[in-house]
Amino acid sequence: MKQSKKSHIVCIANQKGGVAKTTTTAYLGAALARLNRRVLVIDSDPQCNLTYSLEIDEVQQEFALENNLAAIYESGQDAESCLIRLRDHLSLIAASPDLVMTEVTLDSSPETLSTEPEKILRNALSPICARYDYILVDCPPNQGMLTLNALVAADWLIIPTLASVISLTGLERMLEQVHEIVHGEPPLNANLKIMGVLLTKFRKDRTVEVDLETRLRSCPEEFCVFKTVIPDRSQFELLGELKAQTGRSLLDLSMVSYSLLPYLTLAMEVEKILLPKSVRSV
Ligand SMILES: Nc1ncnc2c1ncn2[C@@H]1O[C@H](COP(=O)(O)OP(=O)(O)OP(=O)(O)O)[C@@H](O)[C@H]1O
Ligand SMILES: [Mg+2]
Numbered sequence: 001m002k003q004s005k006k007s008h009i010v011c012i013a014n015q016k017g018g019v020a021k022t023t024t025t026a027y028l029g030a031a032l033a034r035l036n037r038r039v040l041v042i043d044s045d046p047q048c049n050l051t052y053s054l055e056i057d058e059v060q061q062e063f064a065l066e067n068n069l070a071a072i073y074e075s076g077q078d079a080e081s082c083l084i085r086l087r088d089h090l091s092l093i094a095a096s097p098d099l100v101m102t103e104v105t106l107d108s109s110p111e112t113l114s115t116e117p118e119k120i121l122r123n124a125l126s127p128i129c130a131r132y133d134y135i136l137v138d139c140p141p142n143q144g145m146l147t148l149n150a151l152v153a154a155d156w157l158i159i160p161t162l163a164s165v166i167s168l169t170g171l172e173r174m175l176e177q178v179h180e181i182v183h184g185e186p187p188l189n190a191n192l193k194i195m196g197v198l199l200t201k202f203r204k205d206r207t208v209e210v211d212l213e214t215r216l217r218s219c220p221e222e223f224c225v226f227k228t229v230i231p232d233r234s235q236f237e238l239l240g241e242l243k244a245q246t247g248r249s250l251l252d253l254s255m256v257s258y259s260l261l262p263y264l265t266l267a268m269e270v271e272k273i274l275l276p277k278s279v280r281s282v
Contacts, residue, residue, distance in 0.1 A: 007129045007130055007131075007132045007133060007134070007135060008133065008134050008135070008155055008156060008274060009125065009129070009134075009135045009137070009153055009154045009155050009156070010134060010135070010136050010137070010154060010155070010156045010157070010158060010195065010270075011137045011139060011147075011150040011151055011153070011154035011156070011157045011158070012024050012025045012028075012136060012137065012138055012139060012157075012158050012160065013139035013147055013150060013151065013157060013158075013159065013174065014139075014141070014159050014160055014161055014167075014170050014171065014174055015141055015142050015143050015147070015170050015173055015174060016141060016161065016162075016166075016167050016169075016170025016171075017141035018141070019160045019161050019162055019167060019170070019200055019201075020160045020200035020201060020230065021138055021139060021141070021160050022045070022049045022050045022053060022138050023053075023200070024158065024160050024198060024200065024230070024263070024266075025041055025050055025136050025137075025138035026041065026050060026053050026054060026138075027259065027260055027263035028136060028158075028263050028266055028267060028270070029041040029090060029134070029136050030090065030260060030263070031260060031263040031264045031266065031267035032133070032134050032267045032270070033087060033088070033089040033090040034260075034264065034267075035264075035267055035268070035271070036089060037089065037133040037134055037267075037271075038089050038131065038132045038133045038134070039089055039090050039091070039132060039133065039134045039135075039136065040083070040091045040092070040093065040128075040131075040132045040134070040135045040136070041054075041090070041091070041092050041093075041135075041136045041137075041138065042069065042092070042093045042135065042136065042137045042138065042150075043069065043092065043093065043094055043095035043138055044069055044095065044099070044121075044137050044138055044139055044140065044146050044147075044149070044150050045095055045099070045138055045139060045140040045141075045146070046095060046096075046097055046098075046099035046100040046102075046103065046140060046146075047095075047140065048094070048095040048096065048097060048099075049138075050092075050095065050138045051064065051092065051094040051095050051096075054086060054092055056084060056086070056092070056094070060084050063084065064084060064094035064096065065096065067081055067082040067084075067094075068082055068093065068094045068095060068096040068098075069082070069093055069094065069095050069096070069099060069102075070095070070096045070098035070099045070101075070102050071096075072093070072120070072121075072124045073099075073102045073106070073120055073121075074098070074101075074102055074105070078124070078127065079093060079124045079125055079127065079128050080127065080128055082094070083128075091132075099146065102146070103140075103144050103145055103146050106120075106144075106145035106146070106149075107144065107145055117145065117149075118145065118148050118149055118152050118188055119149070119152055119153075119188075120149055121137075121149040121150060121152070121153040122149070122152050122153035122189075125153055137150040137153070137154065143173065143174075143177055147177075148177075148181075148188075151177070151178070151181050151188075151189065151192060152181065152188050152189045152192075153189075154189070154192055155191055155192070155193065156192075156193055156194075156195040157174075157178060157192060157193070157194050157195060158195050158196060158198055159171060159174050159194065159196075159197045159198065159223075160197075160198045160199075160200045160230075161197055161198070161199065161200065162199070162200060162201055162202075163199050163202055163208075163209035163210075163212040163213050163216075164208075164209070164212070165212070168212070168216075171197060175194075175223065178192060178194060194223040194224075195270065195273060196223065196224050196225060196226040196273070197216065197223055197224070197225045197226065198225075198226045198228070198229075198230065198266070199213060199216075199225065199226070199229045199230065200230040201230065201231075201232040201233075202229045202230060202231050202232060203231070203232045203234070204229075204231070213225075213229070226266060226269055227269060228262060228265045228266040228269050229262070230262045230263070230266070231262060233259065
């Protein structure tokens with residue numbers, strides 16, 4: 001099959017917990033699929049929150065017990081045999097709790113898995129990359145080997161963060177890790193670029209958050225902040241939307257929910273960023 005576009009591997013990471021990494025992976029993946037992009041989402045967190053949140057059926061759950069990211073790391077299983085098709089244009093490689101042990105092995109005796117332990121994911125994805133427009137990797141809330149593998153495999157990084165002082169320390173650590181990966185001797189991944197910092201669970205009725213947003217946007221740093229901001233769901237509750245959503249599947253793409261809407265805007269912003277510069281300026 002002729003491939004017209006390059007596939008983009010996007011890592012969604014921040015060592016800070018609870019900043020909506022998994023939510024962003026799920027909804028951005030769903031939003032890009034809704035725009036008819038071919039999307040693969042990968043759950044690279046032993047908590048398996050992405051796998052659980054995507055509501056795979058019983059047969060798929062059974063399949064995921066054996067065919068998952070831990071099997072790719074531990075037994076060299078090929079990525080193709082772990083693919084779970086969720087919807088048109090949207091597939092998943094599931095996590096399993098075994099990833100806890102994978103992380104320990106990668107940390108303590110990496111040579112038992114590979115001579116290049118930080119490149120296992122990159123090597124595993126290369127045979128299937130071209131089938132997708134986007135591969136989104138949901139990372140755990142730490143800077144361990146699973147996150148490192150995702151960053152080494154990725155072309156792009158999205159850093160979700162809350163607009164709070166404590167969350168911004170997570171952002172600083174993330175920037176340091178990226179710097180090491182890109183500029184280390186030798187660089188582990190010289191191609192890695194920060195696509196943007198994404199403000200999540202944002203409450204525009206809180207002055208402290210609005211002030212932090214302003215400060216972040218005026219930072220003379222080497223990253224940009226997405227124009228799109230993901231509002232806190234309590235803002236939707238005000239609209240009575242959350243109630244109306246009860247029982248709806250996240251992947252019910254037939255309707256555009258208030259939860260999906262900001263991620264559709266984000267998906268369009270992502271697409272614009274990835275347009276070749278020559279096309280963008282037309
Ligand atoms: N826009 C939002 N408004 C309110 N709550 C949200 C929003 N987005 C995500 N959440 C909630 O915040 C919690 C943390 O979200 P999520 O699991 O996506 O974060 P995470 O960064 O992946 O966490 P972890 O670091 O544990 O992996 C979840 O309960 C999720 O439902
Ligand atoms: Mg998560």
